[in-house]
Amino acid sequence: xxxxxxxxxxLSVQEGDSAVIKCTYSDSASNYFPWYKQELGKRPQxxxxxxxxxxxxxxxxxxxxLNKTAKHFSLHITETQPEDSAVYFCAAVSNxxxxxxxxxxxxxxxxP
Amino acid sequence: xxxxxxSPTHLIKTRGQQVTLRCSPKSGHDTVSWYQxxxxxxxxxxxxxxxxxxxxxxxxxxxxxxxxxPNYSSELNVNALLLGDSALYLCASSFxxxxxxxxxxxxxxxxx
Numbered sequence: 001x002x003x004x005x006x007x008x009x010x011l012s013v014q015e016g017d018s019a020v021i022k023c024t025y026s027d028s029a030s031n032y033f034p035w036y037k038q039e040l041g042k043r044p045q046x047x048x049x050x051x052x053x054x055x056x057x058x059x060x061x062x063x064x065x066l067n068k069t070a071k072h073f074s075l076h077i078t079e080t081q082p083e084d085s086a087v088y089f090c091a092a093v094s095n096x097x098x099x100x101x102x103x104x105x106x107x108x109x110x111x112p
Numbered sequence: 113x114x115x116x117x118x119s120p121t122h123l124i125k126t127r128g129q130q131v132t133l134r135c136s137p138k139s140g141h142d143t144v145s146w147y148q149x150x151x152x153x154x155x156x157x158x159x160x161x162x163x164x165x166x167x168x169x170x171x172x173x174x175x176x177x178x179x180x181x182p183n184y185s186s187e188l189n190v191n192a193l194l195l196g197d198s199a200l201y202l203c204a205s206s207f208x209x210x211x212x213x214x215x216x217x218x219x220x221x222x223x224x
Contacts, residue, residue: 001171006154034213036215043202043216043218044155045215046213049212089155091154097168098143098145098168100145100155100157100204102154102155102156103154104153105152105153105154
């Protein structure tokens, strides 16, 4: 089955800096890659997603890039703010299934 | 427009007991997936229900079973509870199999 690895596990940045979280996947048939933000005690919330026919997608301060050849995708957050502090999860879905396979998460801390 | 709702929010059970968790999908959604999230980990796929049938199952024992009703709501049942079943159980709904998942707030299950 699909295996998703996520790095780093923790990330601390100064307010205004950029943050980058990287994920790799094992199943070359994967075709959908969402990113979720989970604040303490709350539900995971979809922040951005990308499909395999696109190399990059941007939504204001958040962008995701996908390299299908290398089987990795990354989340980029620019001009970070303290309210960006949360755990971020990447995930991948194979076109042969319906299960979201999640990485182990990155705990992002943005300090003022 | 109500999002995904889950009940109960918290539950404490004793080892060996059985538990039933409930989920109502977001309006317009017809597919329900269940995930288990252990502390400090990413969500793990349990199974997905579509048209009242289990469409895909993750690597969970038969003690975990589910059901989807004609109104698209769903139940997760866990028999013979183990201490290791203590986790946050998340329900997610979508329209079809691979559209973006919307998560509920989860049910925190503690097995003592």
